[in-house]
Amino acid sequence: xxxxxxxxxxxxxxxxxxxxxxxxxxxxxxxxxxxxxxxxxxxxxxxxxxxxxxxxxxxxxxxxxxxxxxxxxxxxxxxxxxxxxxxxxxxxxxxxxxxxxxxxxxxxxxxxxxxxxxxxxxxxxxxxxxxxxxxxxxxxxxxxxxxxxxxxxxxxxxxxxxxxxxxxxxxxxxxxxxxxxxxxxxxxxxxxxxxxxxxxxxxxxxxxxxxxxxxxxxxxxxxxxxxxxxxxxxxxxxxxxxxxxxxxxxxxxxxxxxxxxxxxxxxxxxxxxxxxxxxxxxxxxxxxxxxxxxxxxxxxxxxxxxxxxxxxxxxxxxxxxxxxxxxxxxxxxxxxxxxxxxxxxxxxxxxxxxx
Ligand code: FBP
Numbered sequence: 619x620x621x622x623x624x625x626x627x628x629x630x631x632x633x634x635x636x637x638x639x640x641x642x643x644x645x646x647x648x649x650x651x652x653x654x655x656x657x658x659x660x661x662x663x664x665x666x667x668x669x670x671x672x673x674x675x676x677x678x679x680x681x682x683x684x685x686x687x688x689x690x691x692x693x694x695x696x697x698x699x700x701x702x703x704x705x706x707x708x709x710x711x712x713x714x715x716x717x718x719x720x721x722x723x724x725x726x727x728x729x730x731x732x733x734x735x736x737x738x739x740x741x742x743x744x745x746x747x748x749x750x751x752x753x754x755x756x757x758x759x760x761x762x763x764x765x766x767x768x769x770x771x772x773x774x775x776x777x778x779x780x781x782x783x784x785x786x787x788x789x790x791x792x793x794x795x796x797x798x799x800x801x802x803x804x805x806x807x808x809x810x811x812x813x814x815x816x817x818x819x820x821x822x823x824x825x826x827x828x829x830x831x832x833x834x835x836x837x838x839x840x841x842x843x844x845x846x847x848x849x850x851x852x853x854x855x856x857x858x859x860x861x862x863x864x865x866x867x868x869x870x871x872x873x874x875x876x877x878x879x880x881x882x883x884x885x886x887x888x889x890x891x892x893x894x895x896x897x898x899x900x901x902x903x904x905x906x907x908x909x910x911x912x913x914x915x916x917x918x919x920x921x922x923x924x925x926x927x928x929x930x931x932x933x934x935x936x937x938x939x940x941x942x943x944x945x946x947x948x949x950x951x952x953x954x955x956x957x958x959x960x961x962x963x964x965x966x967x968x969x970x971x972x973x
Pocket of ligand 1: 752754756882884885911
């Protein structure tokens with residue numbers, strides 16, 4: 619408009635969703651969940667951006683919950699918990715969604731590891747898994763974090779008792795109806811797909827609304843960045859090792875020398891990969907993390923669903939489609955790779971070669 623304020627013509631997420639379900643009535647039942655997620659993400663965004671301030675205020679309080687076993691201030695746990703509460707309340711507010719917080723501890727590959735609190739939400743039609751604050755360990759240093767979610771069909775046969783629901787949620791990513799994430803960084807960006815195009819919305823802090831900034835987002839066919847935790851390289855398999863050696867030497871398919879970028883916050887690393895292209899990977903590390911570090915159900919699977927619908931690809935360590943992999947347990951981890959289609963094809967040749 620003439621005064622330079624085009625807010626009236628901008629497409630907010632709320633408006634976008636109401637139009638989307640008008641055009642695609644089969645997704646009508648998802649609108650409530652998505653609106654609740656966007657509400658919660660706005661609040662979590664504001665909590666995350668104030669976490670340093672919360673530190674100085676809470677530093678002298680006597681709440682034992684704020685300290686870990688060494689007596690060190692432990693605001694990470696607090697922010698984790700707060701985000702879970704915010705999401706739970708937002709979903710409850712819909713009046714149609716109920717929740718389960720599965721026991722964090724179960725027999726796992728790494729029983730001593732901190733198990734993040736995943737949230738399972740359900741209504742008459744859907745079963746959703748939500749990771750309220752991935753990478754929360756980073757937030758004290760003001761490094762980016764994210765919320766991740768994936769939604770499955772509940773299916774008529776599933777009973778309402780907790781065990782049946784927890785069993786029913788163990789589905790491969792290709793069964794998702796919707797998935798997405800919200801990145802809390804220099805900007806807050808919510809990216810999601812309802813199984814066709816991918817859309818990205820940026821939170822405008824002035825009006826506290828998510829506005830459409832990435833319409834039909836597609837990943838570049840090729841990138842020149844790889845992203846992984848190099849400190850695990852002694853335990854990596856040969857395929858991934860050789861692939862990276864060639865990228866570093868400029869002897870891969872493109873003959874271009876690749877750069878390394880690793881934030882250590884999955885949502886940030888994968889969001890960058892979506893926009894700039896390249897490869898993100900958390901492979902197995904024979905010495906320390908035999909299944910990598912990313913839980914399939916509520917971290918890598920929803921992210922893979924987004925990458926796939928943006929034109930990218932996600933694989934496990936055998937080169938098989940990650941979206942076909944069904945978790946056997948809620949917190950099960952799996953090695954994973956995702957990124958630009960051409961980079962993934964190149965990597966696949968290394969992964970499928972016999973060791
Ligand atoms: P938390 O949610 O427990 O912080 O762990 C998840 C995560 O931080 C991912 O965001 C990230 O990709 C990965 O762990 C990093 O693992 P590593 O520190 O081994 O590189």
